[in-house]
Amino acid sequence: MSGTYQGKAGKTRRTSLGTAILNAPYLLWAALFIIIPMFIVVYYAFTNKDGAFTFDNIKHLADYSGVMLRSLLYSLAATAICFLIAYPFAYVVCKWRPSSQKMANMFIMLPMWINLLIRTYCLTTLMDGNGLVNQLFVFIGIGRIPLMNNTGAVIFGMVYNYLPYMILPIYNVMSRLDKSVMEAAEDLGCNAFQRVRRVVFPLTLPGIISGIIMVFVPSVSTFYISAKMGGPGDFMIGDLIESQIHSQNSNLPTAAALSLVLMAVILVSMLILNRFSDDEEGGSMLV
Amino acid sequence: MKHLGRIFNGLIYAILYAPLAVMIFFSFNASSSTTQFSGFSFRWYQNLFEDFAIRSALQNTLLISITAALAATALGVIAAYGIYRMKSKSLKNAAQTVTNIPLTNPDIITGVSLMLLFTFVGGWLSMQSSILGFWTLLIAHITFNLPYVILNVLPKLYQSDRSQYEAALDLGCTPSRAFWKVVFPGIVPGILSGFIMAFTLSLDDFIISYYTNGHFNILATQLYTAVKKPLRPTYYALYTLIFLAIMGLMLLVNLTQIRAEKQKGSTKNMRRTLAVVLVVAVALVAVLGVFSSKRNDVLSKMREELEGELEGEYTRDLAGTTLYVYNWGEYISNGQDGTLDINLAFEAVTGIHVDYSTYDSNETMYATLAGGGVTYDIVIPSDYMVSRLIKEGRVQKLDYGQMSNYKYIDEKYKYPEYDPTNEYSVPYAGGYLGIIYNNTLVDEEDVDGTWSLLWNEKYKGQILGIDNARDAFATAQYALGLDVNSTNKADWDAAAAKVREQVPLLQSWVMDQVFAKMEGENAAIAAYYAGDYLTMVDAMDEAGENGDHLSFYCPEEGTNIFFDAMCVCSDAQNYEAALMYINFMMEPAIALENAEYICYTCPNTAVLENEDYSMREEEVLYPTTDVKATYYTHLDEETIAYYENLWNKVKADS
Incomplete structure (x- = not known):
């Protein structure tokens, strides 16, 4: 949490940068382990075993x-x-x-x-x-x-x-x-x-x-x-x-x-x- | 009206607690039955402290739950604070929507999608060993825990007074100091309840863990294999202890809270409660630690006992390594009721730890191997599946010169059809598929020695279907006089139609669940394997001397003979240890223990010639009259895909 403090910067910049730093780990985590897996499911649903696009599965x-x-x-x-x-x-x-x-x-x-x-x-x-x-x-x-x-x-x-x-x-x-x-x-x-x-x-x-x-x-x-x-x-x-x-x-x-x-x-x-x-x-x- | 409400709620509580009451009651049963009480004993509690598998699963479960809950809490608090401070409304909404995904996604989708991600990454990194394991499980748990932490903390943040925080800043506090001094104390209750929820969910999760755990066995995944068979009351004992501990803890928390509300000193009491929870958790781990030291004692005692009993040479050069073995469920002597725990014995002799997992059909085993993400050293599939694994290069050649006990394998099992060059496999055990029936529920005149018993309408609702495509279709094919190894689609269509006729008569589809159904006399007729019939008889005799209620026959139209064989996977990490393990399994003393335990046909001459082998004249295993039987062979891709598709439709349409 101490990383949020940017001593010499102006107050507004400080907060928004701080917020970005605060949000980074979770957003990264969510992207990797929540969003991407969803896309992988979609990818599999629309490809056949050789990886070509298809509607057959549906x-x-x-x-x-x-x-x-x-x-x-x-x-x-x-x-x-x-x-x-x-x-x-x-x-x-x-x-x-x-x-x-x-x-x-x-x-x-x-x-x-x-x-x-x-x-x-x-x-x-x-x-x-x-x-x-x-x-x-x-x-x-x-x-x-x-x-x-x-x-x-x-x-x-x-x-x-x-x-x-x-x-x-x-x-x-x-x-x-x-x-x-x-x-x-x-x-x-x-x-x-x-x-x-x-x-x-x-x-x-x-x-x-x-x-x-x-x-x-x-x-x-x-x-x-x-x-x-x-x-x-x-x-x-x-x-x-x-x-x-x-x-x-x-x-x-x-x-x-x-x-x-x-x-x-x-x-x-x-x-x-x-x-x-x-x-x-x-x-x-x-x- | 008031009484009515009481009665209604009382009834709901009674229903909620009836199964738990059963669990607690039968944890004190003297026999292994979970439906027949035969006397009071602490046997299963004692068993609990001797069972290394359960204990290690419990340790793994606690490790995962605590680590995941702590990590999710830390990450979740940061995330909640970040979301709280976000200026843009749309960004805020987006973040909250993402947070809600794991909450509203069914567990099976979260589990499967993460599994796909991990195996994809594993394939991309071309990893040699399993990617699925502790780390993937931890990631999965943190992922599904996170939203609960965020949703517990966020409301507390919104409740907090922003002007106090700003006042602190104006008075010269750094933002971090202001957070710790002003904001943090206000959100502690949210953090605590978030942590407790995360911990609870981790502890209880099964489905997501099932797809992401790989070799890392936790209680839930172990239970999934265990509950298919009649559950050993050891698990009842374990969960009775957990139940009582949690109940004690929750009562304590509630009582302090109730008292606190009267005294209005809630934060102090909250801290005290937290302290109690932590102390209890630490004490629990410490207790486990104390018991763990016993493992080495057991190992060294076992080593002394085995000294002089073994014929092969076993070095300790590989001590400290792990061997991954993947076998059928309930298919090795495992230390129950005074039998020998073979995997532990192997560790005692060689110092190699055996990581043992199980499957309940060749198909599940194949899917796991083919799916990637997890590797094994040894697998023990049936004949036709051995052929497939050989053909696809999934198993490797064995150095028979390193296996001195191979000489004990009966000549008639060498150069089998499924491994014609005899380079890849060592036979483990085998038997026949046949019909098991309860002779107190089935009239003797209906037993005509054919497969037609499975289609007898008189026993509607009492027949069990065998829950895998190959065996289920085979029962129909034998009944119809068709070839079980046919590549003609019409033959499979005919078999599927015959199975469809059977569906309305079935009680349910079963694999390992057949034990509970037949031993508990809940069903009358099942198609299953000869060796398992003997296992059921033993279990019923132990629980209440009803073993003679069951009978078995191989139908005269012909049936399946199978042999399961030990193979070493081509991506095995521990080839030398694998050979040593296979050699160990063929040791006369070990093979005898195993044959007695698993009750299947044994290919080891040292066992067959041993006078002490109690089943050497067992007609079901070693028939003296000719049994008309065929092996399944490995069919081409197209036929497999065709009949598997038929199978899914048969099950889906009914």
Whole structure:
């Protein structure tokens, strides 16, 4: 930081030069490891194995439209369910004493410290055909119920793993709501439902939007949860990218084209979301 | 209403914590099962402190997380301050947009794009050794940590009062002094939470690490291989300890904060909390350090035990070097349950450290070799893949004169079809592809000795598909009476159509996951390898004496016989050590330990003639009646591309 001081220079020049020096390392880093890799993906997506320009990789993706649609539907479902759970959950927590709120928050974050792989593995030992839940079902006479290896299980796996990402940003915004606004709404004759719909919901929109992004992005691109918990028909776009990279005729151009589509899908969803919120700080409310 | 809210939240907590409760409960299981509790024990905790692989992965994980979090915090604070001071609004927006990219990009894209960058640079520098490793992993972690630090610090900067900073300047402070004295104290909470978030994310990341770690094994990448099989409760023990430590720490932090809010002395308490966190981290590393010293004791004890047991000559000339071995998962005796840890034994004798990683299909192995970015000394692929590697010059000729134990390899395995000149490979183990079924779930009259069991609609939802193109199509080709080595596209189309018929009946596609599915009796029928059937029986007997529930047969229409062979890569960095390792694997004493552990067909005559070898009369491995079986051969590029494409479509369309 001491490098910013240019003793004899004039004050304005000093600050702008200082700012440039401050910014240089990060901009360099971002260019090398964020921007250039993106261009490499684009490069692979539009070249064939010999390095010549082609649209074939993109055209080829028509074969996989089913997989893409499936990924989109599954992750939208998971995001919606997360929201439906997280919103009332956060609402209830906000009514608690501040110290209880802190504890409630901590116990939402705590499972995230345990690796996703092991959490999902434990989940499968519960839900498998002869897993612990089914053992209980058999014991009390209900019999085995297929809980695993179907679409429901994939969506449940996503909800289970990513729910905290929805709860935390919503809670963060909700807990900072001005209580007097609520009281004003009450005084003006709003009932409980109207208060939520007309006052709380609009004010918590930034939190909802960052929650949606934080759940949707990892859901739509997962390759572990679908492979582990899905059936033979639950192949997702992440699985496809992974299998293109790790196959015998390692197919980087197709993997890159798929990645490009995935990025486009996410970009479009973000643009749609941004129409609902003009609060730039929304994205920063992560924890 | 109030009660309803409580009940609802309680339910959510219960669901979130149920899997963790299972983890903690089964970490105390007396058997290795994660679904059948057979008594209380500390066995897995003891195992945890004896497991070098887990410990080194844990050390690597901590090293990466702490270094990456510190570096990202330093760089992120500078960046945030720079962005804060930017005058141009558009520049500011641009910088913030770039910052948001890693946040909103899916991990798989961040990982893949960085991998492409690194391998591209590696190829450009024409690097001889792996470019993927500690440094690339560190770069990747710093890159995805940075935005979180910036986004935690930036709001605090905007909250700070600019006029105070200017006042400090007017009073004669240098800008840097003004920053440290005035701005910095205000943003400390942001820096701290940024650091903690960065550390947490690093610790938990799997996908980005998976594409960029190369040889540098961390817990998450190791877990990815481990969770495919029934997970050893050792990992449960490890994560139970981590869970309890973190919970303790967070409770402490929260309680001090709650108390601080009452007393209004937050910075002081913040510092105290930070001090506690640091002390705990240092203590953790110190504890690990204390345990690390044990490794040398184990090595020297092992060396004494092996003295006189070995026939070959092993020098210690290469002591201190590393040998990179890339093998199938669960395919070497590794020290579990009192068996011999062969890689450790090799290190004990030669002083050469074995860096061991695994794959779950020939295709994955090939893609890794071909992808560049990471090099290996030894690979152990199957026959047809050996041919391909020979043909493409990816493996090199072996000096058989340096391998005195080669004489123990059975003559019938020399000059194999896949290595006709017998110059490139040494057979490791082999077996047959066949059908494993659970005889308590499948009616005996449905077992007719053919492949048709895999297409029996009665067992819808209980059949497991084999998750690699070659084997999956082969089951269909054998069932249809087609040649598995056909180059006729129509044959592959027919096989694909047959597999499509099977898809609605499948529970899921599996490779190594087959163990958990069959051992846990979650599925009834699977096509898999003979040796793994025996492994499953052993595991089930150990967990609850249910091994006799499983049966195996080679279908009468014919099946695949395979042999995996040890090869030395052409870009191997440690050729002499590689030969020594292959020779070591053929040692009668070592080969016996290994054959007992992996349960595959052994090509070593010293083992086959040894009365102590418990599986020498095992029908599944050494059939006394003729089994109709063919090897896969290496097909031409066009056919491979054709069937792999068919395969992706079969999986995508279903």
